[in-house]
Amino acid sequence: MTRITVSFLGTTASIPTKYRNHAAIYLTYQSENEHCFLWDCGEGTQRQIFLAGLNFMRLDHIFITHWHADHFAGLFGLLETMSLEKRKKPLYLYGPEASKFFEVLAELGYSSKGFAVNPIDVPFDSKEKTILLEDEEYQIVSVPVNHGIPAVAYAFIEKDRVKIDKKKAASLGLPKKGPIYKKLKRNGEIIYKGKKILLKDVSFIERGKKVVYSGDTRPCASLVSIAKDADLLIHECTYFDNDFDERNHSSIEDIVKIAKETKAKQIVLTHISRRYQSIKELQKIVEKVAGDELKGKIKIAKDFMTLKIE
Ligand SMILES: [Zn+2]
Ligand SMILES: [Zn+2]
Structure with a gap:
């Protein structure tokens, strides 16, 4: 039996709140071996990893969806700590334009790292999916999304067994x-x-399991296609009403359409605007907009929430 564990380390949009840190998801895949991945690394992620009882030294591959600060500002500190903890293994850093942004990070401050960081530029201007990492048991792939700047979504796809x-x-x-x-x-x-x-x-x-993370995006066809029949779709849902002007994010009404199109088994909403404080109120809105057809399928993420897919 194999298992995917998804730990939500940060679930806010743009500005942190008392209960929600900036975006980060720690994904663990257990088969004969254990493989750990980080999707996004907002400010404070290293401390969230400690508080969640996880281990950042096990991370060899970090995936950034896009270079807005709420998704990557924690990288600098995390890499410093890895170095202080005497990491020697190379680390792979994926993201659209990863080389360009890592070059800036690497030049910042007086420090030298005892390990190599290898930036991998993830394509963001085609409609196709890209396989970024593959072994006998799984693939991690990306697809471009629509966020007004270079941005991608990631999917962990276990191979059929x-x-x-x-x-x-x-x-x-x-x-x-x-x-x-x-x-x-x-x-x-x-x-x-x-x-x-x-x-x-x-x-x-036995069909392989699939977990998809949208990053920041307005509704997007490439994301819908990669998320078809996903066991878990983690989708940003910045807005729960129609009182917003900008359209680089998704709202609960968009999510309901996406849920129907993808037929994902479970959808977890993250990247929640700080204007919404009460999770109970949000859950009520979800139930009302989602209707009976999607009853119980759409959840709202909380920091330190953990989901297991077996
Ligand atoms: Zn964001
Ligand atoms: Zn963004």
Whole structure:
């Protein structure tokens, strides 16, 4: 069994409040090994990581959605602390125009780092998704979004897994477990006690899990396409009423449309404007706008909220 754990470290828009810090999401993927990622790194993220009981030294890949300060201002301090803690491993820093912005950060102040930071420029001007990181079990991909400046969304996509159907295996006389299963998965067939066993006859496909994070954006077709059937869509929802002039963000009415288009199993709203203080009031608005069709599907993020997808 594999598991994705999503920890919300900051859920405010632009200005922090007593209860909401600037944007950051810590995502952990557990299979045989554990892989940790950070999506955005607003001011104060390193302290939020401590308070959440997580470990920033386990982060090798940090993804910034865009270079508005509420999404990256925590990077400088986090990298300093990693250096003070004697990090040696290289760190990969992804974002649209990451090289340009990291160059500025690297020049700031009197400090020298004991580890390499490798900026990776994430494409932001095509409609296509880009695979940024891939191993046997998962991919992390980006798609451009619409925020008035170069900005992207990220998705963690677990690959589909071939699982052994124990009943079928037993009915063909195979043992409960053992190294033959590794061989069977690798070769697609084995000879067992003189009998040819095909993988397809004793297995099924378990669909991989998918978590998508919009970053800041107005409603956007590329985001909708990458978020189709997601297990979890984390979408910014800056506004819960129609009393706003600028259109580089999304509102609850936009989210309801996106929820219907993507059919995501669960949607968590983050990047909440500080004009809204009461989470109960917000939940009431969500229920009213979402209606029965989406009942219980849309939640509002809180700092230190943790979700597990298994
Ligand atoms: Zn923002
Ligand atoms: Zn922004």
